[in-house]
Amino acid sequence: AAGxxxxxxxxxxxxxxxxxxxxxxxxxHDTVYWYxxxxxxxxxxxxxxxxxxxxxxxxxxxxxxxxxxxDYHSELNMSSLELGDSALYFxxxxxxxxxxxxxxxxxxxxxxxx
Amino acid sequence: AQTVTQSQPEMSVQEAExxxxxxxxxxxxxxxxxxxxxxxxxxxMILVIRQEAYKQQNATENRFSVNFQKAAKSFSLKISxxxxxxxxxxxxxYKKTSGSRLTFGEGTQLTVxx
Numbered sequence: 001a002a003g004x005x006x007x008x009x010x011x012x013x014x015x016x017x018x019x020x021x022x023x024x025x026x027x028x029h030d031t032v033y034w035y036x037x038x039x040x041x042x043x044x045x046x047x048x049x050x051x052x053x054x055x056x057x058x059x060x061x062x063x064x065x066x067x068x069x070x071d072y073h074s075e076l077n078m079s080s081l082e083l084g085d086s087a088l089y090f091x092x093x094x095x096x097x098x099x100x101x102x103x104x105x106x107x108x109x110x111x112x113x114x
Numbered sequence: 115a116q117t118v119t120q121s122q123p124e125m126s127v128q129e130a131e132x133x134x135x136x137x138x139x140x141x142x143x144x145x146x147x148x149x150x151x152x153x154x155x156x157x158x159m160i161l162v163i164r165q166e167a168y169k170q171q172n173a174t175e176n177r178f179s180v181n182f183q184k185a186a187k188s189f190s191l192k193i194s195x196x197x198x199x200x201x202x203x204x205x206x207x208y209k210k211t212s213g214s215r216l217t218f219g220e221g222t223q224l225t226v227x228x
Contacts, residue, residue, distance in 0.1 A: 031214060042205055042218040043159070056214045088157055092216075099211060100166050102149045105159035 002026055004106035006091050012112045013081050021076040021109045025093030031055065032074040033103060034066060035090040043090060049074060050096060081113045116141045118208050120219035127196045128227050134181075135191045135222045137206030143167075145211040148182065148189045153221075154202040162204070165189065193224075201226045 005024040013019050025032050031050045035043040036059075045058035049068035060066075063081075068074045078085060088110050092103035117140045127133035139148070150162040165173045165182050173180050177197075181190045193200055206219040 033215065042220050043216075045215040045217070048214045050214070058215060090159060092159075096214075099209065100147055100164060102147070102161050102164050102207075102209070103216060104161075105151075107156075107158055110157075 004091055004093050004104050006089075006106035006109050008109060009107065010110045010112075012114060014114055015081055015083065017081050017113075019078045019081060019111060021078070021089055021091075021111070023074045023076070023091030023093075023106060025072055025074070025091075026104055029093035029095050029104075030072070031094045031096050032068055032072070033092045033094070034060075034074070034076050035092065037088045037090060037108075039087070046076070078111075083113050086111060086113045116143075116208050116210070116217050118206050118217050118219035120204075120206055120222050122222045123220070124223045124225070126225040126227060127193070129198060130195055132192060132194045133196055133224065135193075135204050135206075135224065137189045137191070137219055139187050139189065139206070139208050139219075141187070141208065141210075143210055147209045147211065148180075149207040149209070149216070150178070150180070150189075150191045151205045151207055151218075152200075152202045153205065154199075159205075163191065196226050198226050198228060200224060 033048040034046040037043040046060040048056045052068045066076045088108045092105045146167045148165045152160045177194045207216045
């Protein structure tokens with residue numbers, strides 16, 4: 001079965017640089033979520049999109065932006081990177097009509113800011 | 115705001131034995147969903163089991179079962195016949211019926227001893 005695809009798997013950036021993370025949800029899933037997981041921490045919700053519109057917003061820094069495109073893939077854009085942005089970034093997708101099924105997570109993008 | 119608490123940062127169990135991981139949550143909602151996710155060293159987030167709050171029957175998935183106590187706002191995970199592959203970080207998570215984000219607990223690191 002198709003899963004949630006995230007790219008790249010690993011990314012190394014310098015401070016003040018920009019990074020773009022991509023997420024391709026499971027086909028026919030209409031909602032995409034982004035989470036940030038720091039070392040030894042639980043995942044923190046950043047932002048979500050339903051049918052290409054922002055549906056919920058969490059603790060996403062103003063330096064970050066995201067969008068969902070017509071083909072339902074999503075991109076998380078991160079600018080003016082800081083050392084504290086180093087984390088594992090998860091994308092997940094779900095079908096809004098089936099809330100009991102939870103989310104399917106991608107394998108994550110490990111971002112290291114040096 | 116909803117909160118999820120896992121009071122056991124670490125747990126260990128002998129192979130083939132049973133272990134229970136605790137989770138409590140706080141919400142004013144009457145309908146919601148609860149989940150347990152497993153995160154092995156690969157860092158992939160894997161759904162283990164889910165429970166709809168309106169269902170009184172506890173969910174079961176093979177060796178995994180939950181004890182859902184709605185009045186006490188408790189949602190514990192029991193792993194029977196523990197296997198070495200069960201070693202992972204386990205996260206309890208909450209989702210509002212009408213909302214979109216998953217709220218995670220702090221996680222419990224489970225070690226399985228041979």
